[in-house]
Amino acid sequence: xxxxxxxxxxxxxxxxxxxxxxxxxxxxxxxxxxxxxxxxxxxxxxxxxxxxxxxxxxxxxxxxxxxxxxxxxxxxxxxxxxxxxxxxxxxxxxxxxxxxxxxxxxxxxxxxxxxxxxxxxxxxxxxxxxxxxxxxxxxxxxxxxxxxxxxxxxxxxxxxxxxxxxxxxxxxxxxxxxxxxxxxxxxxxxxxxxxxxxxxxxxxxxxxxxxxxxxxxxxxxxxxxxxxxxxxxxxxxxxxxxxxxxxxxxxxxxxxxxxxxxxxxxxxxxxxxxxxxxxxxxxxxxxxxxxxxxxxxxxxxxxxxxxxxxxxxxxxxxxxxxxxxxxxxxxxxxxxxxxxxxxxxxxxxxxxxxxxxxxxxxxxxxxxxxxxxxxxxxxxxxxxxxxxxxxxxxxxxxxxxxxxxxxxxxxxxxxxxxxxxxxxxxxxxxxxxxxxxxxxxxxxxxxxxxxxxxxxxxxxxxxxxxxxxxxxxxxxxxxxxxxxxxxxxxxxxxx
Numbered sequence: 172x173x174x175x176x177x178x179x180x181x182x183x184x185x186x187x188x189x190x191x192x193x194x195x196x197x198x199x200x201x202x203x204x205x206x207x208x209x210x211x212x213x214x215x216x217x218x219x220x221x222x223x224x225x226x227x228x229x230x231x232x233x234x235x236x237x238x239x240x241x242x243x244x245x246x247x248x249x250x251x252x253x254x255x256x257x258x259x260x261x262x263x264x265x266x267x268x269x270x271x272x273x274x275x276x277x278x279x280x281x282x283x284x285x286x287x288x289x290x291x292x293x294x295x296x297x298x299x300x301x302x303x304x305x306x307x308x309x310x311x312x313x314x315x316x317x318x319x320x321x322x323x324x325x326x327x328x329x330x331x332x333x334x335x336x337x338x339x340x341x342x343x344x345x346x347x348x349x350x351x352x353x354x355x356x357x358x359x360x361x362x363x364x365x366x367x368x369x370x371x372x373x374x375x376x377x378x379x380x381x382x383x384x385x386x387x388x389x390x391x392x393x394x395x396x397x398x399x400x401x402x403x404x405x406x407x408x409x410x411x412x413x414x415x416x417x418x419x420x421x422x423x424x425x426x427x428x429x430x431x432x433x434x435x436x437x438x439x440x441x442x443x444x445x446x447x448x449x450x451x452x453x454x455x456x457x458x459x460x461x462x463x464x465x466x467x468x469x470x471x472x473x474x475x476x477x478x479x480x481x482x483x484x485x486x487x488x489x490x491x492x493x494x495x496x497x498x499x500x501x502x503x504x505x506x507x508x509x510x511x512x513x514x515x516x517x518x519x520x521x522x523x524x525x526x527x528x529x530x531x532x533x534x535x536x537x538x539x540x541x542x543x544x545x546x547x548x549x550x551x552x553x554x555x556x557x558x559x560x561x562x563x564x565x566x567x568x569x570x571x572x573x574x575x576x577x578x579x580x581x582x583x584x585x586x587x588x589x590x591x592x593x594x595x596x597x598x599x600x601x602x603x604x605x606x607x608x609x610x611x612x613x614x615x616x617x618x619x620x621x622x623x624x625x626x627x628x629x630x631x632x633x634x635x636x637x638x639x640x641x642x643x644x645x646x647x648x649x650x651x652x653x654x655x656x657x658x659x660x661x662x663x664x665x666x
Contacts (some may be wrong), residue, residue: 173236210565214650253326
C-alpha cells in the first residue's frame with residue numbers, strides 16, 4: 172500500500188528567513204503523525220505547504236503515490252487534504268451550516284440557498300464528528316471545542332482523508348482535549364490520517380504513532396512515539412538538554428503596587444486583592460470564569476461599574492489602554508492574532524509601537540537598537556524589517572512580550588503568555604518573569620495550566636463565573652485545592 176502522503180526535499184524561504192530546507196516527510200494511511208519543534212522550526216510552514224496554502228520553493232509532494240502540485244488550497248482539497256488552523260478560519264456571525272457550505276465545492280448549489288437542504292446536507296458530517304448542535308446555530312454561540320469540530324466536519328465534507336491539525340489544543344480545556352482525542356481515535360478507525368502539529372509532549376506521547384522533529388527548518392529525525400522519552404524529545408527539539416530550573420525563592424516585601432477593592436464590571440463582581448512589588452500573582456479558573464475580563468477591566472478596555480483600584484497608591488481607572496500604558500500598566504492579550512500583533516507591520520514596529528513617544532528625535536536608530544537587543548535575548552532570529560505575519564505564532568508572542576518589556580511597566584498582566592509556545596521558549600518566559608519580579612515589578616499571570624502557575628507564582632487568585640472564589644498560597648496548597656475553588660466545590664479561602 173502506498174503512503175498516504177510523501178513530501179520530498181521541501182524548501183521555503185520568507186525574505187531573509189529560511190523556514191524549511193530539504194525537509195522530507197511521509198504519512199501512512201490511518202496514522203497520527205506528530206510534527207514537533209521549537210517555535211520557528213518550520214512545523215506550521217510545512218503543514219501549510221501540504222495544505223496548499225503556501226507554495227514551496229523546491230521539493231515534490233506525492234498523494235497515494237501520485238505526484239501532485241499543491242499550489243492552492245482547492246487543489247489540496249481535491250487531493251483529499253484538509254487543514255484545521257490554530258486560529259480557526261470560520262465566521263462567527265454565520266450559522267454552523269453556512270460555515271460548512273461557504274466556498275465548499277462539495278455543497279450542492281441548491282442546498283446553499285435552501286435552508287432545509289443545507290441543514291440536511293451538513294447534519295451527517297456533524298454526526299460524524301459527534302457534534303450535537305443545530306446546523307442553524309450561530310457559530311459565535313458555540314464553545315471553542317465545538318467550533319473546532321465544525322472546522323473538522325467542514326474538512327470531512329470535502330472528502331478529506333488527510334487532516335492537518337495545527338496546535339489543535341491550544342485553546343481547549345482539559346475536557347475539550349480529551350474529547351478531541353476521542354474524535355481523532357474515532358476518525359482514525361475510519362481510515363483518516365492526521366498530521367498533528369504540536370509542542371505539547373504529553374499530548375503527543377498519547378495520541379501519535381510517530382513523531383518527526385524539525386529544528387531551524389531542517390528535519391532532525393523521525394521516531395516511534397512510544398519509544399521516545401520526554402528528555403530525548405527535548406534534546407531533538409532544542410539540540411541540547413534543557414535546563415528546567417525550579418522557581419527562585421522570592422521575598423517581595425510589603426510594598427503594594429496594585430490595590431484592587433470590590434472591582435465590579437458587567438461580568439465581574441467584588442474582586443479584591445493586593446499585588447506586591449516583586450510578586451507574581453496567578454489567576455486561575457475555568458473557561459468563562461472572567462480571567463481575561465479582569466485584565467481588560469484594569470487595562471481600560473472594560474468599564475468599571477464599582478470599586479477602587481490604586482496603582483502605586485494613586486487612583487487608577489483608565490478609560491483607554493493608552494492611558495493604562497502611560498500610567499505603567501501593560502497587558503499581553505490572550506488572542507495575539509486579533510489583539511496583540513499588527514500583521515502588516517514589521518517586527519521592529521510591533522515591538523516598539525508603545526514607546527515611540529519616549530525615543531525623541533533618533534527614533535529609528537534607537538528603536539532598532541533596543542528591539543535588536545530584545546530579539547537576541549528572546550531568541551527571535553528574524554530580520555527586524557520582516558513582517559511579523561511571517562513569523563511563527565510563538566515568535567509573534569515573543570515580540571508582543573518584547574513590546575511590554577520595552578515599556579518598562581509597574582505592573583504587567585500576562586494573559587496565557589505561553590499559549591502555543593514550545594518548551595524551551597516557555598523556560599525563557601519563566602526566566603523573564605523571575606527577572607521582572609526581582610526588579611520589583613508586579614506580575615499578574617493568567618494560565619490554563621496549573622503546573623505553570625505553581626512554577627511561577629507566589630499566590631493564585633481563583634475565579635468562578637465572574638466572582639472571586641479565593642486566594643491561595645502556592646507553598647501551602649495543591650492543584651486540587653484550586654480546582655475545587657474553580658468548580659465551586661470548596662469553601663472560599665484567603666491568604
